[in-house]
Amino acid sequence: MSPKLTRTILLAGTVGFLIVWVLEFRRTTLFDSYWLLLLSITCLLFFQFSRLKSSLELKKKLEDEERGKSVKVTKTVKK
Template sequence: MNSRLTRTILLALALGFFVVWVLEFRRTTLFESYWLLLLSIVCLLFFQFSRLKASLKAGKTENSVSNPVKSKSAKTVKK
């Protein structure tokens, strides 16, 4: 699945769970509806994780194409 589509779905789920939580919170108590708030937060955390992973992947490919890494020999220090 496309990463942009996944991020869009996660953001929509987070917003949907939050709206349902607000409506449920007005009807009941926090104790009975906190699981909806937790689902909203989990979706936001997965959204952030997906976004960071995509940016790191784009940064790695950009860095490896523009700046090839030279390997250096490791020398041990004698005491």
């Protein structure tokens, strides 16, 4: 699965669980509906983790490319 799709699913899960929690909280008590809030927070934390992980990988990749450009390999001519 692509990272963008994973992040989209996690963000949609966060919003969905939050909406269901609000509706359930109005119907029952916090004690009976806290598990929906926990699922929403969990999805949000996984979303943030995925986003930060991909940005760190991109930053590392750019640094590696930059190092490769700065160090040029040249052949020496034998006399």
